[in-house]
Amino acid sequence: MQLTGAEIVIRCLQEEKVEHVFGYPGGSVLFIYDELFKQDQVKHILVRHEQAAVHAADAYSRSSNKTGVCMVTSGPGVTNAVTGIATAYMDSIPLVVISGQVPTAYIGQDAFQECDTVGITRPCVKHNFLVKDVKDLAVTIKKAFYLAKTGRPGPVLVDVPKDVTVQKCEFSYPKTISMRSYNPVVKGHAGQIKKAVQLLLDAKRPMIYTGGGVILSDAAEKLTKLVRMLGFPVTQTLMGLGGYPATDRQFLGMLGMHGTVEANMAMQECDVLLAIGARFDDRVIGNPSHFSEVARKIVHIDIDPSSISKRVRVDVPIVGNVPEVLDELIRQLEAAEARPDEKHLAAWWKKIDEWRGRNCLRFKQGKEKIMPQYVVQTLYEVTGGDAFVTSDVGQHQMWAAQYYKFDKPRRWINSGGLGTMGVGLPYAMGVRFANPKATVACITGEASIQMCIQELSTAKQFRLPIKIVNLNNRYLGMVRQWQEMFHGNRYAESYVDALPDFVKLAESYGHVGMRIDKPADVEPAIREAFTKHKNDLVFMDFITDQTANVYPMVAAGKGLSEMILAEDL
Amino acid sequence: MRHIISILIENESGALSRVSGLFSARAFNIESLTVAPTEDPSLSRMTIVSIGSDDVIEQITKQLNKLIDVVKVVDLSEAAHIERELMLVKVRATGKDREEMKRVADIFRGRIIDVTESTYVIELTGAGSKLDAFLEAIDTSLILETVRTGVCGIGRGDRILKV
Numbered sequence: 001m002q003l004t005g006a007e008i009v010i011r012c013l014q015e016e017k018v019e020h021v022f023g024y025p026g027g028s029v030l031f032i033y034d035e036l037f038k039q040d041q042v043k044h045i046l047v048r049h050e051q052a053a054v055h056a057a058d059a060y061s062r063s064s065n066k067t068g069v070c071m072v073t074s075g076p077g078v079t080n081a082v083t084g085i086a087t088a089y090m091d092s093i094p095l096v097v098i099s100g101q102v103p104t105a106y107i108g109q110d111a112f113q114e115c116d117t118v119g120i121t122r123p124c125v126k127h128n129f130l131v132k133d134v135k136d137l138a139v140t141i142k143k144a145f146y147l148a149k150t151g152r153p154g155p156v157l158v159d160v161p162k163d164v165t166v167q168k169c170e171f172s173y174p175k176t177i178s179m180r181s182y183n184p185v186v187k188g189h190a191g192q193i194k195k196a197v198q199l200l201l202d203a204k205r206p207m208i209y210t211g212g213g214v215i216l217s218d219a220a221e222k223l224t225k226l227v228r229m230l231g232f233p234v235t236q237t238l239m240g241l242g243g244y245p246a247t248d249r250q251f252l253g254m255l256g257m258h259g260t261v262e263a264n265m266a267m268q269e270c271d272v273l274l275a276i277g278a279r280f281d282d283r284v285i286g287n288p289s290h291f292s293e294v295a296r297k298i299v300h301i302d303i304d305p306s307s308i309s310k311r312v313r314v315d316v317p318i319v320g321n322v323p324e325v326l327d328e329l330i331r332q333l334e335a336a337e338a339r340p341d342e343k344h345l346a347a348w349w350k351k352i353d354e355w356r357g358r359n360c361l362r363f364k365q366g367k368e369k370i371m372p373q374y375v376v377q378t379l380y381e382v383t384g385g386d387a388f389v390t391s392d393v394g395q396h397q398m399w400a401a402q403y404y405k406f407d408k409p410r411r412w413i414n415s416g417g418l419g420t421m422g423v424g425l426p427y428a429m430g431v432r433f434a435n436p437k438a439t440v441a442c443i444t445g446e447a448s449i450q451m452c453i454q455e456l457s458t459a460k461q462f463r464l465p466i467k468i469v470n471l472n473n474r475y476l477g478m479v480r481q482w483q484e485m486f487h488g489n490r491y492a493e494s495y496v497d498a499l500p501d502f503v504k505l506a507e508s509y510g511h512v513g514m515r516i517d518k519p520a521d522v523e524p525a526i527r528e529a530f531t532k533h534k535n536d537l538v539f540m541d542f543i544t545d546q547t548a549n550v551y552p553m554v555a556a557g558k559g560l561s562e563m564i565l566a567e568d569l
Numbered sequence: 570m571r572h573i574i575s576i577l578i579e580n581e582s583g584a585l586s587r588v589s590g591l592f593s594a595r596a597f598n599i600e601s602l603t604v605a606p607t608e609d610p611s612l613s614r615m616t617i618v619s620i621g622s623d624d625v626i627e628q629i630t631k632q633l634n635k636l637i638d639v640v641k642v643v644d645l646s647e648a649a650h651i652e653r654e655l656m657l658v659k660v661r662a663t664g665k666d667r668e669e670m671k672r673v674a675d676i677f678r679g680r681i682i683d684v685t686e687s688t689y690v691i692e693l694t695g696a697g698s699k700l701d702a703f704l705e706a707i708d709t710s711l712i713l714e715t716v717r718t719g720v721c722g723i724g725r726g727d728r729i730l731k732v
């Protein structure tokens with residue numbers, strides 16, 4: 001049967017079993033929206049700004065491992081979406097973005113709402129396509145879904161000119177795709193894995209460091225099995241949290257710029273490091289030459305060869321998909337006669353426990369001012385550690401990562417690579433669509449939340465009972481912290497003036513608002529939000545201590561062991 | 570170190586911008602870049618000359634391989650290879666310079682492919698260093714215009730870059 005391009009777009013989404021599309025209509029996608037209207041298999045979520053559409057689709061994927069889908073119109077629709085696309089790209093999140101484009105005959109003529117979408121998005125997508133002929137449309141969309149999800153995942157954009165949505169052709173959706181130029185490696189090299197096993201068994205001070213790759217590839221269970229088998233300490237990056245149960249003794253907490261003493265010291269002083277689905281980035285290992293001063297053997301498992309030996313030289317590179325590589329690693333370990341040396345391992349754990357004894361995340365909650373850490377800790381307790389937690393970017397993000405202990409993968413949703421303020425609320429929306437019964441909290445700051453505050457309207461329309469935990473310090477807190485520590489207390493433009501009354505603001509959108517300014521009210525308020533207002537969106541505005549800083553801290557350019565600790569430690 | 574990287578890439582619109590965009594986004598250096606379709610019109614072959622440490626060149630080849638449209642990448646300079654560049658030079662050729670210019674072109678095995686009363690266009694191929702040497706051998710004040718293609722290269726013997 002002959003279908004129009006617009007019909008084909010919707011049929012492809014149906015074939016891909018897409019349930020939700022986040023988007024915003026406009027001139028160039030009108031025919032596609034018309035087809036959306038005529039069916040009810042694919043539901044469209046109308047956001048209030050295209051950036052939020054992409055963030056929501058992104059979190060939809062992060063929290064479920066499905067591919068997120070969004071749709072935007074040409075020109076400003078696309079440019080608004082760019083921040084969302086770049087955010088997903090930096091964290092390797094599988095997305096398919098369908099964008100409208102002016103008719104092919106107008107391309108290059110500075111037509112109304114024209115922009116060079118493929119050019120603008122090229123550096124922040126895994127791949128993109130401009131479909132010039134309706135005959136290529138179905139296969140291109142199939143390729144987009146295939147590319148987004150395989151190999152190192154990432155966003156893929158398909159730009160569809162308006163005339164292509166009107167042209168007709170025979171529709172058939174390809175079942176499989178093979179591309180001579182794209183063949184991601186899945187299985188790791190058995191010989192390399194053998195070398196890794198040998199190194200791990202010979203280690204005296206071993207350490208396991210894992211990142212977002214473990215979450216993205218759904219390898220948490222296998223990782224947990226491996227870590228328990230070996231009895232080694234494990235740490236995680238901001239993107240890797242939940243890959244191993246945070247409440248387990250073998251977990252040393254997050255590492256990096258705001259990592260724990262035990263994680264950073266063990267990372268620095270280990271003699272064999274097993275890195276899995278992580279990329280040694282600057283926020284994680286600090287200064288690479290300081291890191292390399294200590295001689296250690298590094299085994300690195302990653303699906304992307306270009307992540308290996310990029311910032312730190314690796315001794316045993318293993319390219320492959322993490323679950324497949326871990327299977328083989330576990331198999332070879334089970335087959336090996338040797339076991340890790342218990343005496344050395346016990347001595348190593350003794351050292352680690354000394355570092356752990358510093359209790360670096362300690363804080364004092366007095367009677368007057370609410371400490372932000374206390375709010376996160378209480379949220380953790382009240383939700384039994386079982387909520388999906390999204391965050392924005394800043395101090396609150398770090399406190400969320402430090403004080404909410406994630407035992408399960410895909411529960412901690414934040415922008416690690418790009419560090420995009422504004423993601424928190426749309427992320428919470430995406431999580432809730434992917435997990436319709438889930439408890440969802442958004443830990444944010446009074447500055448970040450205002451970057452996508454309009455989504456309170458979307459949340460009302462779709463009755464999303466998100467619990468917003470606003471750690472309101474009246475400052476761009478993370479900026480203020482750097483200014484205090486590195487710029488002589490000159491707080492240039494970091495004071496957030498003229499704040500709205502968040503309670504009234506929430507109420508005006510039809511939500512519940514609360515202001516909490518006493519430590520004693522923190523727990524009752526959170527309890528009330530999760531019980532009495534279980535089915536409502538609750539905006540909890542916590543007026544917190546303005547001087548609180550995130551510790552420990554490794555200053556930019558410093559080594560991992562050169563942490564600044566809270567004063568009384 | 571100077572490396573010559575050869576790439577087979579799907580002959581799609583925008584393929585060149587993906588490669589050049591990668592070099593600028595990651596601050597890799599490009600000395601020259603040439604591109605044209607191969608005998609199989611669905612594929613283009615690019616030759617990129619870049620200068621960088623071994624670590625940088627390793628990243629360049631890995632990042633190129635990561636581009637979805639790239640089918641194959643080889644670093645030609647890792648083994649025996651041949652490189653060639655084409656140059657066209659327009660020179661003033663009058664009076665006694667006319668004879669001298671022809672003589673030098675002959676020495677460099679250049680060919681005169683356009684002649685007017687006062688100018689020659691000389692065509693030269695060879696490694697980049699040979700083209701440089703020619704420009705040094707003639708009187709620079711006589712050079713009116715030069716154009717070079719950038720390097721293209723191929724492996725010697727059994728080294729074949731094909732799908």
Ligand SMILES: Cc1ncc(C[n+]2csc(CCOP(=O)(O)OP(=O)(O)O)c2C)c(N)n1
Binds near residue numbers: 394396419476479
């Ligand atoms: C879109 C964007 N702009 C600027 C920044 C730089 N930045 C990082 S943290 C921060 C302050 C965030 O303030 P707030 O949301 O109140 O959180 P707090 O640090 O106070 O917890 C800023 C401006 C950013 N990460 N993202």
